[in-house]
Amino acid sequence: VTDPTPGAAARLPNLRTRLLSMAATRSDRLVNEALATADARKWHYAVLATLAEQGPASQAALSERTGIYRSDVVAVINELTTRGQVDRAPNPADRRQNVITLTAAGRRQLSNLDKLLAAVEDELLAPLTAQQRDQLTRLLTALVTHHGQPM
Amino acid sequence: VTDPTPGAAARLPNLRTRLLSMAATRSDRLVNEALATADARKWHYAVLATLAEQGPASQAALSERTGIYRSDVVAVINELTTRGQVDRAPNPADRRQNVITLTAAGRRQLSNLDKLLAAVEDELLAPLTAQQRDQLTRLLTALVTHHGQPM
DNA sequence: CCGATTTCAGGATCACTGATATCT
């Protein structure tokens, strides 16, 4: 036998932390490729979706709800205003805050991105049955819930 | 009702691509914190483990086996040689290649990292039963297998 | 000449730290 470590189990293929990271990398690549065709990235979608569902919000609130780092929100909102998809205005009731509002163009972009992401999910989950997809959702949700928000 | 989109389902919490990415981010942070206490990062572990299990290899072979990008292998091997954990020597049989070999210090570091990563996996998977951990492993393996290697 | 290997230079996104100015 020339095996350098006879009988040793393969480490990498069994590392759950590694499997998670590999699956996420592949998923992220599909997401980025799809969103790039619409001149967007994942934080754009997170902001547009949050505004559509929960209404206008301050940048701090958007950071909380989307998971975008506090210091990175500015750049994302800058990009979205440049594209005319959100509007930034000072909040007269609390002049520390800005009020971010979804525009009509932002709403159109959101429904566009919704379609793109639905297709990506189908492609990502192609090897899984409907039941397995639900299992995966529950397991990942349990992990994320248990390990709280990162900020 | 003041809901801006009454009856609309929450998008973000149900996006599987997002759940994956969030779970991986949390997992990666645990891994990085643990490895940092041993002056290592995840690619160090991947190289050390591969060398221990499969013996000396060229940098191209290590790229294939670990998933490190071809152009990033150099830096990782540089760091590991600086730490005395691997040895880099030209291959006399094919002078295009280097032969990377695990040192005694590298072997010690590997068994150290093995312990750290086992603890991280326990912490990461804490909210899951043994059966659920197996389920997760199978589901993620199916995804990664189906979507092939990224390089 | 073609192909493989190593190496370098650089880009884009992301997670994260820390500091500052402004306002409550």
Next chain:
DNA sequence: CAGATATCAGTGGTCCTGAAATCG
């Protein structure tokens, strides 16, 4: 004064492109 908000500057890791030099 303490605390919150928005902003800016910058680090480091990861993923990825492209190109050069060397060798089979």
